[in-house]
Amino acid sequence: MAPAITLAAETELSAANTGFMLICSALVMLMTPGLAFFYGGMVRVKSTLNMLMMSFISLGIVTILWVLYGFSMAFGTDSGSIIGWNSDWVGLSDIGLTELWDGYTIPVFVFLVFQLMFAIITPALISGALADRVKFGAWALFVALWATIVYFPVAHWVWGTGGWAFELGVIDFAGGTAVHINAGAAALGVILVIGKRVGFKRDPMRPHSLPLVMLGAGLLWFGWFGFNAGSWLGNDDGVGALMFVNTQVATAAAMLAWLLYEKIRHGAFTTLGAASGAVAGLVAITPAGGAVSPLGAIAVGAVAGLLCAMAVGLKYKLGYDDSLDVVGVHLVGGIVGSLLVGFLATGKGQSDVEGLFYGGGLDQFWKQCAGVFAVLAYSLVVSAILAFLIDKTMGMRVTEDEEVAGIDQAEHAETAYDFSGAGGGAARTTAVPAPAADTASKKVDA
Numbered sequence: 329m330a331p332a333i334t335l336a337a338e339t340e341l342s343a344a345n346t347g348f349m350l351i352c353s354a355l356v357m358l359m360t361p362g363l364a365f366f367y368g369g370m371v372r373v374k375s376t377l378n379m380l381m382m383s384f385i386s387l388g389i390v391t392i393l394w395v396l397y398g399f400s401m402a403f404g405t406d407s408g409s410i411i412g413w414n415s416d417w418v419g420l421s422d423i424g425l426t427e428l429w430d431g432y433t434i435p436v437f438v439f440l441v442f443q444l445m446f447a448i449i450t451p452a453l454i455s456g457a458l459a460d461r462v463k464f465g466a467w468a469l470f471v472a473l474w475a476t477i478v479y480f481p482v483a484h485w486v487w488g489t490g491g492w493a494f495e496l497g498v499i500d501f502a503g504g505t506a507v508h509i510n511a512g513a514a515a516l517g518v519i520l521v522i523g524k525r526v527g528f529k530r531d532p533m534r535p536h537s538l539p540l541v542m543l544g545a546g547l548l549w550f551g552w553f554g555f556n557a558g559s560w561l562g563n564d565d566g567v568g569a570l571m572f573v574n575t576q577v578a579t580a581a582a583m584l585a586w587l588l589y590e591k592i593r594h595g596a597f598t599t600l601g602a603a604s605g606a607v608a609g610l611v612a613i614t615p616a617g618g619a620v621s622p623l624g625a626i627a628v629g630a631v632a633g634l635l636c637a638m639a640v641g642l643k644y645k646l647g648y649d650d651s652l653d654v655v656g657v658h659l660v661g662g663i664v665g666s667l668l669v670g671f672l673a674t675g676k677g678q679s680d681v682e683g684l685f686y687g688g689g690l691d692q693f694w695k696q697c698a699g700v701f702a703v704l705a706y707s708l709v710v711s712a713i714l715a716f717l718i719d720k721t722m723g724m725r726v727t728e729d730e731e732v733a734g735i736d737q738a739e740h741a742e743t744a745y746d747f748s749g750a751g752g753g754a755a756r757t758t759a760v761p762a763p764a765a766d767t768a769s770k771k772v773d774a
Contacts, residue, residue, distance in 0.1 A: 341426055342433035345562040349438045355554025356445035360387055360452055362551055366544025366603070367456045368744075369537040370652050374734030375460045376536065376744035382455035382467055389471050390448045395420050398447060399440045401480040406490025411481050430489075432561050442558060443483070450479050450507045454711075456652035457515035460525050461731050464739045466724045473714050474514060478707055482506050486699065498699035499692070501571065501678060502559035504615025504666040505703045512659025513704045515650065517712035522724050524649035526731050533651075538599045545603035549579060552610045556617055560678070567618055567678050574617035575610065578629030582609025585633030593637075601637070604657060608636035611661030616669045618678035627672060632664045663700055670696045 364383035371379045390398070397418055404414030416422040420440070429439040451471045458467070485491040486498065486506040493505070500506060525533070535541055556575045560568040586605025587597045612632030613625055620628060640656035643649060650656065670693025673683035682688030718724050725731075730738035737743065 340433065341428060341435060342562070342564075345433045345564070346435060346438055348563050349434050349442055349558055349561065352554035352558025353438070353442040353445055355551045356442065356449070356558070357387075357551075359445075359548055359551035359555060360384070360449045362544050362547025363449060363452055363456075364544070365540050366548060366607070367459070367652055369540025369542075369544060370456070370535045370600075371459045372533060373536040373744060374736055377736040377740050377742055378464065379455070379459055381464060381740065382458075382462075383452040385464075385468055386448050386452040386471055389468060390451065390475050391444060393472060393475055394440075394444045394447055398475065398480050399443065401476075402443065402447070402483040403440075403488050406484070406488060409490055409492035409495065410485070412484045412488050412490070429561070433564075434561060439561065442561075446503060446507060446555075447475060447479055447483070450503075450511050451475055451514075453508070453511035453654060453658055454515045454518065457519050457650045457654040458522070459651035460735055461522065461725050463723060463726055466718050466722055469722070470518075470714060470718055470724075473718075474711060477714070478514065478710050479506075479510065482510050482703055482706065485703070493699045493702070496695055496698060497681070497692070498695050499619055499669050499673065499678070499681065500615045500666065500699065501618040502556045502614045504611075504662045505699050508611045508614065508658040508662030509666065509700060509703050510707045512655050512657075512662060513707040514711035515654040516648065516659065517708040517710075518715040519648055519650055521712050521715040521719060524647075525651065526728055528649045529644060535600060541603050542599055545606050549606055549610065552579075552614075556614060560618065570677055571617040573622055574613055574620060574625035577622050578613035578617065578625040578632070579606050579609035581626045581629030582606065582612065582633030582636075585630045586637045589634055589637040604640070604653065605633045605637065608632045608657050608661045611636075611658055612665030612668075615662070615666045616672065619669050619673040619681065619683075620677065621672075621674050624668075624672040624674065628665055628668050631668065632661045635664055636660050659704070663704075666696050666700050667693065670694070 360383055364380045367383065368376050368379045399420070400414045400417040401412055404412035404417060406412055423436050425435065427436045428434065429436050451474055455467070483506050485493040486500050487494060498505070552575055553572055557568045557572040560571065562568070583602055583605035586601050586608060590601040591597055609629040609632055612628050616628050617625060636657050639660040640653040642656065669683060670690065671683045671685050673681050673688065673692060674686055675682035675688065681692050683692055684690055715724060726735055726738055
């Protein structure tokens, strides 16, 4: 995506860059099933399938919308620095097989499918905040509306030529604002409308499968290399390689910082903390990794790991029920990574922009603030309005009885684990008669 600068125009398709970007697209696609496992393991067993489906349905809905009009809205010809449109891209019906994305050596089809994977995972991220209590049909409608009214326009602001944030010079290498702040703010907006789970702050709501959580975190970490390194749209000048290295470095630093905080605060190094810390680092380096050095990436990851670990507890103090800490990890992590660009940009990566610590003053920091808080406010407000309208028409939440009994059965008529055939012999159903001698002695005693 490379919002800060573009590569020199080329006239020939690069097979190497095209193949690289197709692999990166597949890696980003893998992140959505990875997210499903990550979230699915964190919920109680009665909500596992619903959590998986809330991610998987985005693969279906957003793909079709992207083909019909989403790509045109996000990356078409700019209109007022707010939205794009290109009628030739509606239905993807008038794009040549070897037609190149402007300024790059990859086909338009490759660029659009890479961007599609970003559009898919962003609404899926929101779902973690809504675990246990949202009607699946209402969620599917929300995904369609939110992608259309929020994600597509915001993607144009940040990455589309002519978008106001792009033109202002806001640096967002791979989605700190457009993906993570966008999703985190949306999650907060929706949960403020639909309310808390039954038993919030009263009943234990521990993860039912930490191995699934770790599997999901591992798939996310793996896929994120395509998410981040691929966002330079090629592999010609080393910037993508820098982003690859910084992705690994920041993630490691964030995981260690989260675990250290956890040990000091709670006395244990938990697997959930390791997984959550890794994701926090991935989130934070996403906007910043093309602009900072590896040492800067350590700082980004460490700060994000610490602040996100602290932020996840705010829901108990402030009373909002963010089921799986989407606000604490994605919103806070996205803000941290985006704003630290204003301090840690070296001027030797994706552009010559320098942050405060490298002699550049605060100019870039204020630009980052503009992008961060505009996306946050827009997504928060519009998402809350969408949730309110859906709730007042078709209803957003399942009934209290359905929530208590389990949303998997209520919404999907299935359960994640079937143990009916796992037992041994049939349970004994008749009482064993007492030995005759004992019975006789009791009669005599009586």
